[in-house]
Amino acid sequence: MPVLETPPLVHETVVSDRREPFSDIVIIGLYAPKIAREARPGQFVMAVTPSGERVATALGIYEAAGDRISLMLVVVGPRTRELALLERGDRLVLAGPLGNGFQLQALGKNVALIAGGVGLASLLLPAQRLLADGARVHLYYGARTAGALVDAELFEAAGAGVSLATDDGSRGHHGYVTELLAREGRTHETIAACGPSPMLRAVGTLARTLGVRAQVSLEETFACGVGACWGCVVPLERSSAQAPAFPPVAPGETRDYVHARICKEGPVFWSDELRW
Amino acid sequence: MVTKAAEPDISARLGGLRLSVPTLMGSGCYGSGEEYASLVDLAQLGGVVLKSVTRLPRLGNDAPRLVPVASGLLNAIGLQNPGIESYLASDVAKFADRPCAVVGSVAGFSVDDYAFVTERLAARDEIDAIELNISCPNVGAEGETFACDPDLAERATRAARAATAKPLIVKLSPNVTDIAAIARVVEAAGADALAVINTVRGMAIDVDRVKPKLANVSGGLSGAAIRPIAVLAVWEVARAVRIPIVGQGGIETARDALEFVLAGATAVSIGTGNFTDPRVPLAVASGIRTYLAERGIATLAEIVGSANPGFRGAR
Structure with missing residues (x-):
């Protein structure tokens, strides 16, 4: 029965380390050998909230090496607050790795990474892989204030160039991170980005202006995380290679796109194929 | 030497569906x-x-479709589906190897829709039973009308009943004044079982952006927040009909499920609980076994409705 041959993706992991580089930004290291081995850059996990009282939380896989993975989260509500309180030795159930990651080959050999806030978490593995494959990588990283720009040095250590921006001007460019790249003009072959939706929309506009293509990793509330509930959709061109099969719609329907599941067909899409 | 007691039998029968x-x-x-x-x-x-699945393809509602709220989840998916013909051509065959029961779900906008889609879907060997979704709250006024009007509920059920001999489960809405009254007419129209309840209508507003959080404005509330509403609905329906009830609404643990069983549900359904932890259904089944074993009860069927003095169903 083919359906049962898929390896189970539910894992009991154990917290191996925890740090809080800025208030409400927490990085949790986990002993999770199977996920560490299998994770592709840009994939995510669903973290079962320890109390079991809330819907699981989707988090991008930040680091993956040896038997360890890490997750970066910002405390924004009760679910992330619970996760942020985890300590070394605590158990955490994760489902994953899930979703399709970045299409690294299609990004080419000279890539601009654009991160907004903890969107950074989904870009370290792509950066490491691209650099290992001989690409040039430059990180454009924006956050609300200097302290919230965490871990840029990990990208530098991997060999990436780094430019910073803050909303309050406390470090780097005073303003949006996309403005940094816009000012430089077309200095990269492609863009890969992760961050809040308004930033990703701006990335899409910027890419069009610069005449390059951008892969954007969308952040959204997932319920199931595996494509079952159709709760996390985004409008996508029917011609996209990622568009789910869907028949011509009923008479009276004026929308000419399809809905793609961010958790299943994504979370990474080509920005010029999104209709948002 | 003590003989190990036989493991409790937690099987359930919904009409002809075991x-x-x-x-x-x-x-x-x-x-x-x-x-x-x-x-x-x-x-x-x-x-x-x-x-x-509906007669024609539906793109569903625009995003956002989900909003997590206190102890629950608001959704407004809007019955996105490829329509029955495409569904039969490309999807149904995938269910043939499913190692558990497969219940097809039929939604519609007219009595004729319910009859047509039920007949087409139920004709397939891969489908063991049909659930009639007459209670979707997220497709405009017409979607839920069938569950809120006794006459329409009866006609939709009768039409589906005539379209298949397979077990027919009708899913009721909590968004009514008297759910027992709807349950009675649906039973009389030939349903084999009732699913109680669908989601409760609700909405949430983004106070920073000054607009509803769901693109559809309103949605269906599920999760622990609606469990007491659902348990009462099962309690009331169990006093009104003799056909089996599938209890549902916020079940996350075996004890949650047992509340429904003791109120009168023969089986339970888990929806949003799967989003909390995909292992919830396994924990519910094993917890029910433990509950029965600890009390020396041989079968789940024995305790159906046992907290409800007005329970009319067969055990």
Whole structure:
């Protein structure tokens, strides 16, 4: 029965380390050998909230090496607050790795990474892989204030160039991170980005202006995380290679796109194929 | 030497549908089942109620479609589905190897829709039973009308009944004044079982952006927040009809499920609970076994409705 041959993706992991580089930004290291081995850059996990009282939380896989993975989260509500309180030795159930990651080959050999806030978490593995494959990588990283720009040095250590921006001007460019790249003009072959939706929309506009293509990793509330509930959709061109099969719609329907599941067909899409 | 007591029998019967485990996965929450195959051993589930299908393709509502709220989840998916013809051509065959029961879910906008789609879907060998979704709150006024008007509920049920001999489960809405009255007419129209309840209508507003959080404005509330509403609905329906009830609404643990059973549900359905932890259905089944074993009760059927003095169903 083919359906049962898929390896189970539910894992009991154990917290191996925890740090809080800025208030409400927490990085949790986990002993999770199977996920560490299998994770592709840009994939995510669903973290079962320890109390079991809330819907699981989707988090991008930040680091993956040896038997360890890490997750970066910002405390924004009760679910992330619970996760942020985890300590070394605590158990955490994760489902994953899930979703399709970045299409690294299609990004080419000279890539601009654009991160907004903890969107950074989904870009370290792509950066490491691209650099290992001989690409040039430059990180454009924006956050609300200097302290919230965490871990840029990990990208530098991997060999990436780094430019910073803050909303309050406390470090780097005073303003949006996309403005940094816009000012430089077309200095990269492609863009890969992760961050809040308004930033990703701006990335899409910027890419069009610069005449390059951008892969954007969308952040959204997932319920199931595996494509079952159709709760996390985004409008996508029917011609996209990622568009789910869907028949011509009923008479009276004026929308000419399809809905793609961010958790299943994504979370990474080509920005010029999104209709948002 | 002590003889090991036989493991309690937690099977359930819904008309002609026999479930080895009394847990169905709620329609719309579990896709076609295969999406969860990498997270759960589907053989340990009673069955999967498939996502609802309609006569014509539906793109569904615009995003955002989900809003997590206190102890629950608001959704307004809007019955996105490829329509029955495409569904039969490309999707249904995938259910043939499912190691648990497969219940097709039919939604519609007219009595004729319910008859047509039920007949087309139920004709397939891969489908063990039909759930009639007359209670979707997220497709404009017409979607839920069938569950809120006794005459329409009766006509939709009668039409579906005439379209198939397979077990027919009708899913009721909590968004009514008297759910027992609707239950009675649906029973009289030939339903084999009732699913109680669908989601409760609700909404949430983004106070910073000064607008509703769901693109559809209103949605259906599910999760622990609605459990007491659902338990009462099962309690009331169990006093009004003799056909079996599938209890559903916020079940996350075996004790939650047992509340429904003791109120009068023969089986339970788990929807949003799967989003909390995909292992919830397995924990519910094993917890029910433990509960029965600890009390020396041989079968789940014995305790159905046992907290409800007005329970009229057969055990």
